[in-house]
Amino acid sequence: MGKGKREEDGDDWPAKDDSEGTKGGERRVATPGSSLKDRILPSMIKNKIKRTEVYAKQKREKKVEKRRKNQERKAAAKRALELGEEPPPKSVPRTIENTREADETVCRSDDEELCATNNADEFSEVLKQDRVPKILITTCRFHSSRGPAFIAELLSAIPNAHYYKRGTYELKKIVEYAKKKDFTALIVVHTNRREPDAMLIIGLPDGPTAHFKLSKLVLRKDIKNHGNPTRHMPELVLNNFTTRLGHRVGRMIQSLFPQNPEFRGRRVVTFHNQRDFIFFRHHRYIFEDKAKKEESKKGAKDSKVKKSSEPKVIARLQECGPRFTLKLISLQHGTFNTKGGEFEWNHKPEMDTSRRRFFL
Template sequence: MDDDTSTMKQEEPVQTIPAPNISRIRNKQLRTEMYREMKREKRKIKIAEKKKKKAEMEALGDKAPPKQVPKTIENMRVFDETMVNPQDDEVLQDEAQDEMASYFNRETTPKILITSSDKIRNRTYKFCKELKRIIPNSDVFFRQNADLKKLIPEAVARDYTDLIVVNDDRKVPNGMIISHLPDGPTAHFKMTNVRLTTEIKHAGKLTGHMPEVILNNFNTRLGHSVGRMFAALFPHDPEFHGRRVMTFHNQRDFIFFRHHRYMFRNSKRVGLQELGPRFTLKLRSLQKGAFDSKYGEYEWVHKRHEMETSRRKFFL
């Protein structure tokens, strides 16, 4: 071997300082302090990078590239041919002739009958009472072995426009049926994540003002029908000075219900105070006509194994 080759400089590998392995520290207090220090340093670096990037974008001005929109399941949603424009002539014509047209034409005033399944537990009893508290012009009737099909004609005779049935299982409310009277439609929902007002921290006190109703993301023909059913439960003219708002927010076919009051802290800041209750609904079926579980004609039925073939496929 030549001397030149023996004297060739060999490239030395770049040595990096490994991050400290705090899991080997036995002292819990010292380990916690080091972990907090690491988190603080990471946060400082992240904030500095954001400030640097913001300064670079401001320096570019109009030449700056457009802000990137993160990919989510919602904006990558599979195209649905039933998506509608609320101002479409065909949609407006259908709405003028559907079962809830009398409400939107102000021919009827909502009057709601709230009932439940047989032998309900205390939690479901309280939930029905809270529904009566938040829905104006509503009454609660706890049926004892009364047939629901016989109850509907009596409700129609007493000018009730909608029927809400809360189902109970294992001591908790787990389902809800909303039937628009007298000609339907009837929607059956699975209900989860029920929180009563007493279980919500810092819940505000309810006033008697008529609430405003907000419907978010009911964009398909099916979702449009469901949203109109929710809207028909509440009076036509909200009292905006009361600052009460009911929100039905559809996200990935889960309908989140929230009840808030606007809080104007000063001329520039607006907050929300939750009034309760809160719950989540998942549509199981939509049936034509009033409630009839045996002979009813179904417009839409959720079939889990056939329909849930993609995480980006939604129906509402």
Template sequence: MGGKRKKSESQKLIEGGKDNDKNKEGSNKKKREILPSMIKNKEKRSSVHAKLKHEKKLEKRKKLKARDAAEKLALELGEEPPPRMVPRTIENTREPDETVCRPDDDELFAGNDADEFSSVLKHDRTPKILITTCRFNSTRGPAFISELLTVIPNAHYFKRGTYDLKKIVEYANNKDFTSIIVVHTNRRDPDALLVIGLPDGPTAHFKLSKLVLRKEIKNHGNPTGHLPELVLNNFTTRLGHRVGRLIQSLFPQDPEFRGRRVVTFHNQRDFIFFRHHRYIFETKESKESDSKGKKAKEDSKSKKAKDAKGEKITKEKVIARLQECGPRFTLKLISLQHGTFDTKGGEFEWVHKPEMDTSRRRFFL
């Protein structure tokens, strides 16, 4: 009995020593895991940060290689490859919205035939745009307007002077203009756009930010006088559909594809990004990697093989290349008003309020 007691006590001592060793190892690991923000020396902090970043990059590469190998093995065995994980983003986790348009919404398409933009979009009227400024213009305002005149076909600039906006609306209606664009400036830069549909509205007020003019874009292109193609992305809700049709009414609906001009309004998280490009098609030699199996190896051998004259056989493929023409800016809808511009008696369809920004996953366009 005594021997067993001593043995059990010795076992307890050994196990206690092991536990102490484990605790020491755990404490040592905690000591080793020092965050870069805890290091006071700037050079050492930056080197530790670079090392951790490099290690994360290597781990990510290993995971990608393992995933590609598993997919390749599944394809060789005739099985379905494992499903890829879809990353969680703000867009795919957005809050559900009842106003999202659906392709089978008959009421929406019936309303399109009777709204304010139907006459322009059905080719009954050709778009004719009047562009003006606020009463106090800035240095970058005229440069931005001159580039807008090259982007929007059949657009005309008129100096604001001391005229009220209501009188300008009356004048534009008498001269058969279809829309008015007012460029508002603050200090040096344009900071807002007011788009008024004629003759019955609506009036959209956009905040303008991140303006980059054509001369500020590296390797920019010069647009031609052809009618551009118009691309509208992600205007999914009822409000977004209405704003998209307002933007669409500014451009003619018969693009000239020879000019290779593309004007894009891309909506993402209720920010409308404007881009203006020219595209070109080029023929380039195709270069296939050897990691695609036996077919890729045979193709590479055939490329290296020479014909009777001793010339190398190469394959060609057509590649599309984009060249930005400018300008580049971002819009955010502030309000949408019924009818033409009226600050006192106008009714608003939608107004952005600070209370709407409580959730980052809630979008209105």
């Protein structure tokens, strides 16, 4: 009876290698120079309770190891400071941005061909201030109440912009009308299900035409503690438009705004490109005295507020809205043409094969 039991338990069977078999419900993976402890992978453990215990233990060990390395790094930096030596270089965390795939189209500051292209492209006349930008803004044929509300805030953000009701006119006729009236660009806001979802920017008179997907729209009334913009010419900030395509899109956006900002108005319009998403923000600078700010916060609770002899001026940002995100879908030569238009760049699903591949 006992012998049969031992045979059923497998005592007489040949032992298997730890690198391939299981023991205690734990599957182990053998790697060169790894100990038995390092071979345990929580995802390979079948028992849920055991898997949770192993995962929690490895997580604690990883946290302790990270804390130990941070303490060693701080001690080394303090020691180098006391000895008058240079501290050890700081480790740069790996992000999707700094590990992006190499791109041959990234612009260089000493690129003579790029400078020659800038002097002869469609936006050079406006950017050299030989022509004042004049923008026409309209909607699609069937728009909702949220579309004009968004356009009203665009008019306050973009100087010298004018709104014209679309009606039943075709877009090609609107382009011809805008050319005759000496407009430099045409912006069409498309809405779907009572929500703006796309934006078309057409450079006049010779193009190009950029089609953007619009998302994450937040109007001014929905922004907490928002401010109201003034009529001063805003400063324009463009970030991370590094490739040839991004440089061209950035110049197109830049041509929508006058090139003579009025810094007294403290208005700033920002287009920040991150992972091919262009984030739009509209802010105002506010300068405040730190002592006055502390006094206004305390109010009647503490009447004995000590004012410093040298008040410190601090600067903060107040968002004016709107807030939205753009994603480039296509860039077309010339003005809007759905049939015979030639595309400079067109986004296709097969382009999204890697998370670290960016085009702007």
